[in-house]
Amino acid sequence: MTTPIVSLQNIDVTFRPKGRVIHAVQNVSIDVQKGDIYGIVGYSGAGKSTLVRTVNLLQEPTNGSVIINGETFFSNGEGQNRQVIKGNELKEKRRKIGMIFQHFNLLNERTVEENVLFALENSKEKENVKKEKVAKLLDLVDLSDRAKQYPSQLSGGQKQRVAIARALANDPEILISDEATSALDPKTTRQILALLKKLNQEYGLTVLLITHEMEAVKEIANKVAVMQNGQLLEKGSTLDIFTKPQAELTKEFIKTATNQDQAIETISQSDAVTDLKPGEIFAQLTYSGNATNEPLITSIYERFGIVANILFGNVEILQGEEVGSLLVIFSGKTENVQDALDFLEAQSVTVNILKGEQA
Structure with missing residues (x-):
């Protein structure tokens, strides 16, 4: 099995302010x-930023292990077995881990190119080589024409592009994006996410995307972990998490990201749903992969005599696979409806009954 580029194992982070104990990250x-x-x-306070800051030891864990590219940065915790890299060795390792933040952290008194050049101040490369590298980075983030401008002359999206160029100056293998799109409007957010995806695909950059917006994860992530109150609720491929979420918080995030919550709320107020007849149920179907190519609604009518009134439908592409969602009212004999639901679940369709006799 391939060695992970980042392995965080049993991480605890505990703070003790003024006699209190705060378990920011738990195992x-x-x-x-x-x-x-x-x-x-x-959400805010979940511990996600604290967890990821342990990757480059901006936050030392209380316990656990931090292993980057097979090399132990931190191990165990308090006591004689504690292992942690420090000083110049840590500084050197951090060069391969870039970071961008919500508020950009640019130097207002320096131009765009000077802000990027700042990341290379301790580099042993010649000045002309550094400036050539900065020019290439600004071209990469589409800011060549802004090189002589100051941060105050830039939009939020442009400032974040400068921050990305600066984070790439030392040729990192890992880029940590800590709520980097939270202060941006939706259009600019999509542009920054597209840039991160481009860097990942074309330059092999590994990205850790810390966010409270599942929409951002849906756009570009291939894997996802969900945290709450310092604990990990669930993790897996983005496709699995979106189609088979286990935790209630995850389901809440996904409904918001796919606008399912708005659709369910609106359609739940329609006469068709408020006045369900005996034998009818209102359900949500979620399906992916091969199931999207099967005539499932036709099949349950032919097999079980169940009529499906489709009130809402949506299909998206996640990790190259189609993921569909339907809001339907099923009508038929109670025992046949249950057989139809069992059939759907056997076809890898997730069924969530929202209202009706079997809810």
């Missing part, structure tokens, strides 16, 4: 493979 383990865009999702 969390994730493995990130080279080339992943790994989304870590949770």
Whole structure:
């Protein structure tokens, strides 16, 4: 099995401010493979940023192990067996882990190119080589024409592009994006996410995407972990998490990201749903892969005599696979409806009964 580029094992982070004990991260383990865009999702205070700051030891864990590219950065915790890299060795290792943040962290008194050049101040490369590299990076993020401007002259999206160019200056293998799109409008957010995806696909950059927006994860991530109150609720491929979420919080995030919550709320108020007749149920179907190519609605009518009134439908592409969602009212004999639901689930369709006799 391939060695993960990032392996966080049984990570605990505990703070003790003024006699209190705060368990910011509790026994969390994730493995990130080279080339992943790994989304870590949770509301504010979930512990996701604290967890990811352990990757480059901006935050030392209380316990656990941090292993980057097979090399132990931190192990165990308190006591004689504690192992942690420090000083110049840590500084050197951090060069291969770039970071971008919500508020850009640019130097206002420096131009765009000077902000990017700042990341190379300790580099031993010659000045002309550094400037040539900065020019290439600004071209990469489509800011060549802004090189002499100052941050105050830039839009939010342009500032974030400068931050990305600066984060790439030392040729990192890993890029940590800590809520980097949270301060941006939806259009600019999509542009920044597209840039991160381009860097991942064309340059092999591994991205850790910390966010409270499942929409961002849906756009570019291939794997996702969901956190709440310092704990890991679930993790897996984006496709699996979106089609078979286990935790209630994950289901909530997904409904928001796919606009299913709005659709369910609106359609639930329609006469067809509020006035369900005996034998009718209102259900949500989620399906992916081969199931999207099967005439399932026709099949349950032919097999079980069940009529499906489709009130809402949506198909998206996740990780190259079609993922569909339907809101339907099933009508028929009770025992036949149950047989139809069992048939759908046997075809890898997730059925969530929202209203009716079997809800």
